[in-house]
Amino acid sequence: FQLASYLRRAAELQELELHYQPVVFLEDGSVVAVEALLRWRHPHLGWVSPAHFIPIAEETGLILPIGEWVLREACSQGAAWLAAGHPPLRIAVNVASLQFERPEFAQIVQACLQETGFPAELLELELTERTVMRNVDESVGQMRALRNLGVSISIDDFGTGYSSLSQLAQLPINILKIDRAFVTQLAGTSGGTPLVQAIINLAGALQLTTIAEGIESEEERSILLNLGCTLGQGYLFAKPLPAGDVMGGK
Ligand code: G
Ligand code: G
Ligand code: MN
Numbered sequence: 189f190q191l192a193s194y195l196r197r198a199a200e201l202q203e204l205e206l207h208y209q210p211v212v213f214l215e216d217g218s219v220v221a222v223e224a225l226l227r228w229r230h231p232h233l234g235w236v237s238p239a240h241f242i243p244i245a246e247e248t249g250l251i252l253p254i255g256e257w258v259l260r261e262a263c264s265q266g267a268a269w270l271a272a273g274h275p276p277l278r279i280a281v282n283v284a285s286l287q288f289e290r291p292e293f294a295q296i297v298q299a300c301l302q303e304t305g306f307p308a309e310l311l312e313l314e315l316t317e318r319t320v321m322r323n324v325d326e327s328v329g330q331m332r333a334l335r336n337l338g339v340s341i342s343i344d345d346f347g348t349g350y351s352s353l354s355q356l357a358q359l360p361i362n363i364l365k366i367d368r369a370f371v372t373q374l375a376g377t378s379g380g381t382p383l384v385q386a387i388i389n390l391a392g393a394l395q396l397t398t399i400a401e402g403i404e405s406e407e408e409r410s411i412l413l414n415l416g417c418t419l420g421q422g423y424l425f426a427k428p429l430p431a432g433d434v435m436g437g438k
């Protein structure tokens with residue numbers, strides 16, 4: 189299939205775009221952060237889902253230039269929002285394994301911050317549990333280099349990988365993102381599931397913030413809040429939005 193060769197040209201042809209999904213306080217819905225999510229609009233194929241093209245980008249190595257574009261674009265958009273006088277929002281960027289494993293990755297992040305003037309404290313890097321656990325010792329070193337820049341680190345899709353408690357405890361991370369698969373199971377449980385309760389308790393013990401993903405109902409929101417999860421994202425609050433629609437429609 190042609191997808192890989194189309195994708196190679198997508199960035200230069202300006203077919204790639206970032207959408208931003210708000211992350212909110214579950215208590216009152218106020219926005220604290222946004223997650224940048226890549227979108228590809230091909231002139232003939234239309235919108236191609238990242239679920240389709242990210243794996244291809246990873247197999248072909250195209251995720252390296254594309255991922256770097258995502259990082260720079262997100263920082264540049266964040267700097268533009270600040271310059272326009274909007275309140276500071278953290279921006280979360282998804283990082284692929286191939287990017288994270290590059291020895292020079294922290295330098296690339298630093299260059300994006302410097303070139304755009306976006307404050308490091310407002311940048312959050314999302315790493316999946318799988319990415320981090322591939323080689324824990326090397327990951328810890330890379331994460332320390334990133335934390336030294338002042339950025340924060342979250343573990344995405346938490347609960348779907350195989351971290352041991354002792355491994356998790358040694359990671360210099362700030363946030364656990366509870367995978368949508370677990371949030372979906374909350375419906376009809378009233379008190380929540382033991383698994384989600386365990387994840388939230390674990391995060392508390394390690395002094396990490398939790399963000400629940402894929403919240404679609406009021407019921408899920410209130411169960412999570414009662415279990416002690418403070419932040420969340422999902423269609424209940426907002427879908428991923430074009431940059432122009434994020435800040436109160438401006
Ligand atoms: O936005 P959507 O739910 O369709 O995304 C599908 C998958 O693609 C998710 O796992 C998401 O993390 C991933 N994804 C979206 N944008 C990016 C990106 O900029 N970089 C990487 N590596 N993955 C992304
Ligand atoms: O792997 P990651 O968590 O980065 O993927 C986030 C993906 O989840 C994005 O592609 C986004 O479009 C999608 N998403 C965000 N909120 C919801 C939701 O409430 N329901 C569903 N089904 N998907 C969501
Ligand atoms: Mn994510």
Ligand code: NA
Nearest residue numbers: 344345367401
């Ligand atoms: Na996730």
